[in-house]
Amino acid sequence: MTTAEATRSNLPTILPPSGGILGALSDLFWRRPTVLLVVMLLPPVLWLGVVYLGSLLALLIQSFFSIDEFSGLINREFTLKTYGELLRPANLDIIVRTVVMAALVTLSSAVIAFPIAYFAARYARGKWKALFYLGVMMPLWSSYLVKVYAWKLILAKEGILTWLLSKLHLTALLDAWLSLPVIGGNSLSVSFTGTFIVFVYVWMPFMILPIQAALERVPGNLIEASSDLGATPRQTFRNVLFPLALPGIVAGSIFTFSLTLGDYIIPQIIGTSRLFIGQAVYAHQGTAGNIPLAAAFSVVPIVVMCLYLWGAKRMGAFDAL
Amino acid sequence: MRSDPNGRAPLPLKLAAAAGLLFLHLPILLIFVYAFTTEEKSYQWPPPGLTLQWFAVTWNRPDVWQALQLSVQVASIATAIALVLGTLCAAAISSSKFFGREAISLLVILPIALPGIITGISLRSAFSLMEIPFSTWTIMLGHATFCVVVVYNNAVARFRRTSGSMIEASMDLGAKGLQTFRHVVLPNIGTALVAGGMLAFALSFDEVIVTTFTAGQQQTLPIWMLEELIRPRQRPVTNVVAMVVVLVTLLPILAAYYLTRDGDQIAGSGK
Numbered sequence: 001m002t003t004a005e006a007t008r009s010n011l012p013t014i015l016p017p018s019g020g021i022l023g024a025l026s027d028l029f030w031r032r033p034t035v036l037l038v039v040m041l042l043p044p045v046l047w048l049g050v051v052y053l054g055s056l057l058a059l060l061i062q063s064f065f066s067i068d069e070f071s072g073l074i075n076r077e078f079t080l081k082t083y084g085e086l087l088r089p090a091n092l093d094i095i096v097r098t099v100v101m102a103a104l105v106t107l108s109s110a111v112i113a114f115p116i117a118y119f120a121a122r123y124a125r126g127k128w129k130a131l132f133y134l135g136v137m138m139p140l141w142s143s144y145l146v147k148v149y150a151w152k153l154i155l156a157k158e159g160i161l162t163w164l165l166s167k168l169h170l171t172a173l174l175d176a177w178l179s180l181p182v183i184g185g186n187s188l189s190v191s192f193t194g195t196f197i198v199f200v201y202v203w204m205p206f207m208i209l210p211i212q213a214a215l216e217r218v219p220g221n222l223i224e225a226s227s228d229l230g231a232t233p234r235q236t237f238r239n240v241l242f243p244l245a246l247p248g249i250v251a252g253s254i255f256t257f258s259l260t261l262g263d264y265i266i267p268q269i270i271g272t273s274r275l276f277i278g279q280a281v282y283a284h285q286g287t288a289g290n291i292p293l294a295a296a297f298s299v300v301p302i303v304v305m306c307l308y309l310w311g312a313k314r315m316g317a318f319d320a321l
Numbered sequence: 322m323r324s325d326p327n328g329r330a331p332l333p334l335k336l337a338a339a340a341g342l343l344f345l346h347l348p349i350l351l352i353f354v355y356a357f358t359t360e361e362k363s364y365q366w367p368p369p370g371l372t373l374q375w376f377a378v379t380w381n382r383p384d385v386w387q388a389l390q391l392s393v394q395v396a397s398i399a400t401a402i403a404l405v406l407g408t409l410c411a412a413a414i415s416s417s418k419f420f421g422r423e424a425i426s427l428l429v430i431l432p433i434a435l436p437g438i439i440t441g442i443s444l445r446s447a448f449s450l451m452e453i454p455f456s457t458w459t460i461m462l463g464h465a466t467f468c469v470v471v472v473y474n475n476a477v478a479r480f481r482r483t484s485g486s487m488i489e490a491s492m493d494l495g496a497k498g499l500q501t502f503r504h505v506v507l508p509n510i511g512t513a514l515v516a517g518g519m520l521a522f523a524l525s526f527d528e529v530i531v532t533t534f535t536a537g538q539q540q541t542l543p544i545w546m547l548e549e550l551i552r553p554r555q556r557p558v559t560n561v562v563a564m565v566v567v568l569v570t571l572l573p574i575l576a577a578y579y580l581t582r583d584g585d586q587i588a589g590s591g592k
Contacts, residue, residue: 022498026499030492030498033416037413037419041409041425043406044407044410047402048406048428048432048466052443052466055446058446058450059443112344115337115341133578139349143566145529145543146563147348147349148550149559149563150348150563152550153351153366156363163367201344204345259436262439264438278436281442282438295442305434
């Protein structure tokens with residue numbers, strides 16, 4: 001690096017120093033790239049560091065405060081009492097319910113997303129490939145609330161699903177399903193089944209693109225080799241395709257799992273009166289004014305996600321993102 | 322399982338993929354039918370009749386216009402902030418390797434990787450600790466925070482393809498920093514920035530979870546819709562607004578796709 005040494009020791013260079021403040025700055029940045037780096041990094045790091053990490057920290061601190069049960073005031077002393085409250089049966093129920101729902105949504109999303117991703121990765125070419133891509137992207141980016149609203153229309157008692165089932169003479173089936181405990185209810189729009197369907201619908205697109213990315217990296221001749229060696233399609237899928245697609249599935253599941261864990265709008269609009277973590281957080285910080293408990297509740301998804309990400313990293317999911 | 326690349330897909334796979342895509346698209350198309358229904362009180366299917374009157378009714382609703390105006394205002398400013406911060410961060414990350422590089426890229430992704438409710442309640446508790454009153458500015462602050470990542474992702478993908486030697490050549494030929502930026506860097510990353518900006522705009526325009534925590538009395542369009550979903554006042558108006566929102570958000574997505582489709586990473590593949 002002879003030129004760098006020359007400029008650094010201020011030997012005469014080919015070009016004279018540029019004039020003016022801007023010129024001087026430009027020379028400085030060229031001579032000392034670190035200064036430029038710091039100048040470029042400072043605004044985003046300050047913004048995210050102060051606004052975002054600062055807020056996260058504020059939340060974390062508040063989860064160690066407690067609320068005085070008589071006066072309803074927040075006691076700013078360090079305590080683990082609020083976390084203890086999470087272990088109450090009612091609160092534990094909420095946590096278990098949310099995690100189970102997130103797991104079910106993730107599994108179903110993977111099952112629905114896989115054929116779409118596989119077709120797009122292996123068989124779609126040219127125009128079809130672009131069409132598939134847009135076909136996934138447009139629902140993914142469509143308005144979240146509009147999607148939820150669409151399902152309110154579909155699942156309503158007088159809505160299209162009931163109409164369709166009655167045309168197919170399957171109303172009895174729907175009634176039987178709705179009379180089941182836990183997953184049933186008065187109508188689909190006030191049952192866990194409804195909540196589940198909407199969760200899958202809204203978060204499933206996030207699963208498709210990571211799986212497609214993983215599948216596109218599987219060489220076609222690997223599958224040929226497998227069938228040449230006498231494997232049935234089922235065996236090929238189980239022993240070749242699925243293990244290679246797994247990092248993509250895990251990468252996609254990070255989105256579906258995390259998004260379901262934190263959602264509080266879907267179960268509020270389509271679901272029963274039994275709460276999910278997000279609703280508990282919202283209720284405790286809002287009308288109840290119990291910010292410490294809300295903060296402790298919102299630490300749960302953070303911890304669950306950290307465990308999940310740690311596991312995903314060990315499976316190599318981040319290479320497929 | 323047939324495997325030659327020009328081969329046809331097995332029928333069950335075709336059917337499963339088609340069913341999956343239909344499952345994704347039909348509910349959105351249904352919104353378009355409901356925007357024309359004559360039924361006012363319920364979500365009756367099939368619609369008893371079709372009419373255009375709700376478009377006129379919606380057009381004359383001042384609350385819809387106010388919510389729309391606030392949404393556009395918030396999304397524009399949040400996008401502008403995100404464009405500056407995201408581009409700077411992407412330029413720094415891709416120009417050199419330094420200590421803490423991984424940590425910074427994680428920091429950018431974090432606001433979107435954690436559930437929105439956490440971002441929302443964190444900001445809210447920070448505002449209340451610092452006694453900042455809720456206003457349009459607190460909404461923008463929140464939106465800009467999670468919009469940075471969208472711009473960053475697009476810009477980083479483009480910077481990766483742009484060779485650093487072009488900047489060196491420009492400087493060797495005597496261009497100043499600003500000139501290099503204007504004539505060399507900007508033309509190279511321009512379309513990626515436009516695409517990132519559009520996606521950031523769409524993301525902010527549609528955001529509801531963080532907004533419920535950082536808004537006071539103001540109503541953005543998604544907050545307006547949420548109110549209507551919980552306490553319906555005039556259902557046909559909601560139907561029309563929902564349809565318009567779908568159309569409005571699709572335009573930036575399609576534009577972002579066409580601007581970046583030749584690249585190695587197409588805009589919008591992660592929300």
